[in-house]
Amino acid sequence: MIGGDHSIAVGTVAGMSHEAHSRDEKLGLLWFDAHADMNTPETTPSGNVHGMALASLVGLGDPKLTSLLGMTPSIEAPYVALIGARDLDEEEKPNVRDSGIHVFTMRDIDQLGISTVVERAIKVISRGTAGLHVSLDMDFVDPAEAPGVGTPVPGGATYREAYLAMELVADSGLMRSLEIVEVNPILDSGNRTGRLAVELAMSAFGQRIL
Numbered sequence: 001m002i003g004g005d006h007s008i009a010v011g012t013v014a015g016m017s018h019e020a021h022s023r024d025e026k027l028g029l030l031w032f033d034a035h036a037d038m039n040t041p042e043t044t045p046s047g048n049v050h051g052m053a054l055a056s057l058v059g060l061g062d063p064k065l066t067s068l069l070g071m072t073p074s075i076e077a078p079y080v081a082l083i084g085a086r087d088l089d090e091e092e093k094p095n096v097r098d099s100g101i102h103v104f105t106m107r108d109i110d111q112l113g114i115s116t117v118v119e120r121a122i123k124v125i126s127r128g129t130a131g132l133h134v135s136l137d138m139d140f141v142d143p144a145e146a147p148g149v150g151t152p153v154p155g156g157a158t159y160r161e162a163y164l165a166m167e168l169v170a171d172s173g174l175m176r177s178l179e180i181v182e183v184n185p186i187l188d189s190g191n192r193t194g195r196l197a198v199e200l201a202m203s204a205f206g207q208r209i210l
Contacts, residue, residue, distance in 0.1 A: 001179035002197065005050035005150060006037055008181060009135050013057050014068040016133045016177050017075045025130035027176070029057070029080045030121060032140040032165065034153040036088050036096045036103075043091035051089075054082070058099055077101045079129055081121035083165070084109065084140040087153040106155055114161040118168045131176035134169055134204060138182040138193055146196055148188025162196070166203035178204055 001012050013029060020027040031037075037054040040061040044051055049065070056065035058080060059073030066072050077100035086106040088096065096103060102124055104117045112120075126132060143152035145159045157165065169175050180197045188194060 002183055003181045006053045006137055006181045007050040009053045010056050010065055012179050013133055014074040018069040018071055020130055026128055027075060028125035028129040028132040029075050030132050030134045031082045032084050033137040034084060034087050034139040034156055036085050036092055038095040039092045045089055055095055060095060079125045081125045083117060083121055084157055086155055114164050118165050122172050126174050132174045134175050134178045136180045138197055146193040148184045148193030149182040150184055162200055163203055166200045169204050170206040
């Protein structure tokens with residue numbers, strides 16, 4: 001899936017998780033994003049659903065969003081890893097800390113390196129699952145490389161870090177589905193973000209340099 005903002009994940013992840021559940025399997029969720037998207041209607045400063053998407057998926061917030069396809073939560077928090085977080089709302093932070101999801105901030109990437117972070121995240125959320133849904137918000141990447149996003153935040157992943165993250169996803173052999181969001185042609189510069197999104201998708205699906 002390629003979409004506008006991260007609110008589409010409420011449906012895509014619920015659908016993939018429901019499909020896995022129908023076969024008595026669990027799904028892991030690898031979420032690349034500058035933001036946590038863990039607001040609820042009570043904590044959101046903007047009211048935007050795309051800032052509540054991950055919270056909804058782990059069962060926090062409006063029941064209309066938390067119980068799609070009859071599953072609450074759509075995905076269990078211990079099987080969720082957020083990578084690249086660097087811009088969280090103050091009232092959202094307790095939701096993140098208390099939810100039970102695994103969080104790897106940009107500081108973790110700076111200290112440990114992108115390869116260690118992605119490998120650790122995949123290892124911890126794939127135990128006991130039949131595979132992973134990968135949700136890539138293009139604002140995970142620094143806006144110098146991906147300007148065409150709605151909520152750019154400086155200090156994101158570099159061009160090569162983003163590529164390596166997707167290459168490691170492919171190497172794991174665990175990806176069952178992929179979505180890329182925040183590809184906004186109106187805000188883009190020379191379609192740089194759109195082209196990068198396509199290239200990252202190709203890497204996630206296994207394209208190699210050699």
